[in-house]
Amino acid sequence: MPLHALFVLLLIVAIKESIWWLVLLMLFAVLKSWSFSIGRLFFLFILSCLFIGMGHLSPEPHDVxxxxxxxxxxNGDRIRYEAESNGQSILLTATITxxxxxxxxxxxxxxxxxxxxxVRQQSNAGGFDEQQFMHTHRYAGKWEVRSFDSCHRTPGYAAEGRRVREVWLKRIEELLPQKQAFYVEALVFGEDRLMDQVTLERFKKFGLLHAIVISGSHIAFLVFSLLYVLRKIxxxxEKRLDIVLILLPIYGW
Known part of the structure; x- marks a missing residue:
C-alpha cells in the first residue's frame, strides 16, 4: 500500500476527530510522500474543507x-432514542411506563x-467524554421528552425496515428465554438491548464485544449457513448463488 494513501486516511480521521496536531503532521506527510504539485495541493485543500464541514455539528434545532x-x-424505566428533527440527528431520553x-x-x-x-463535561481523565461522543456521531443536541402527544408511521422504505426489524426482535423475545434471545439478537441483528451487566463484563473481559456487532464474519457465517441448507435440499x-444474491440485500435492508 503506498504510504501517501495511508497518510490521506489518517488525515481524514484526524479531521473527523478534531485532532489538529495530527492534521498538520499528516498534511506535511502527504505533501512529502505524494510529491508536491499545485493540482494535488488544491485537491487536498478541497478534501480537507469537505471533511471539516462534515465533522462539525450542525446548529442545534430550536424547535424539537x-x-x-x-x-x-x-435501561430500566428509561430509554434513549436516536432520532431526527429538522434534518438533524439528535438524542432523546424519556421515562416509559x-x-x-x-x-x-x-x-x-x-x-x-x-x-x-x-451535554456533560468529562469529569475525570479516561472517563466518558460526552462532548466528544456527540461530536463524533454528529448529534445536534439532546432533549428530555416530557410527553409524546401523537405518533404515526414514518413513510419510506428505511422506516419500514426499522419497523420490520422491531417486529422480528419482539418475536424472538417472546419465543425464546431471555439469555437465548440475547444471543440470537446479537448474532443476527447486532442488537444488545437484552445484555445484562454480568454478561457485559464477561464480554469485556475476554475482548468479545465485537461479536455482538454485525461484521463481515456475521455475513460470511449467514452466507455459509444458507448455502449449506440449500445444498442439502x-x-x-447456480440457483443457490441466485438466492443468496437476492436475500443478502434484503437482509442488509
Whole structure:
C-alpha cells in the first residue's frame, strides 16, 4: 500500500476527530510522500474543507416538537432514542411506563413536548467524554421528552425496515428465554438491548464485544449457513448463488 494513501486516511480521521496536531503532521506527510504539485495541493485543500464541514455539528434545532425515531436503547424505566428533527440527528431520553417497552415507537414520527439537556463535561481523565461522543456521531443536541402527544408511521422504505426489524426482535423475545434471545439478537441483528451487566463484563473481559456487532464474519457465517441448507435440499449451484444474491440485500435492508 503506498504510504501517501495511508497518510490521506489518517488525515481524514484526524479531521473527523478534531485532532489538529495530527492534521498538520499528516498534511506535511502527504505533501512529502505524494510529491508536491499545485493540482494535488488544491485537491487536498478541497478534501480537507469537505471533511471539516462534515465533522462539525450542525446548529442545534430550536424547535424539537416533531421527531422521527430511528432506534432506541432501554435501561430500566428509561430509554434513549436516536432520532431526527429538522434534518438533524439528535438524542432523546424519556421515562416509559410499565405498559410499554418504548421500542414500539421506532420507525414512527411523533409530536413531542421536550426540554433541552446540557451535554456533560468529562469529569475525570479516561472517563466518558460526552462532548466528544456527540461530536463524533454528529448529534445536534439532546432533549428530555416530557410527553409524546401523537405518533404515526414514518413513510419510506428505511422506516419500514426499522419497523420490520422491531417486529422480528419482539418475536424472538417472546419465543425464546431471555439469555437465548440475547444471543440470537446479537448474532443476527447486532442488537444488545437484552445484555445484562454480568454478561457485559464477561464480554469485556475476554475482548468479545465485537461479536455482538454485525461484521463481515456475521455475513460470511449467514452466507455459509444458507448455502449449506440449500445444498442439502439438492439445489443447483447456480440457483443457490441466485438466492443468496437476492436475500443478502434484503437482509442488509
Amino acid at each position: 416538537s416533531s421527531v422521527d425515531i430511528l432506534s432506541g436503547k432501554r 410499565e405498559e410499554e417497552t418504548g421500542y414500539e415507537r421506532i420507525g414512527h414520527s411523533c409530536r413531542v413536548n421536550t426540554e433541552p439537556l446540557d 439438492r439445489m443447483t449451484k
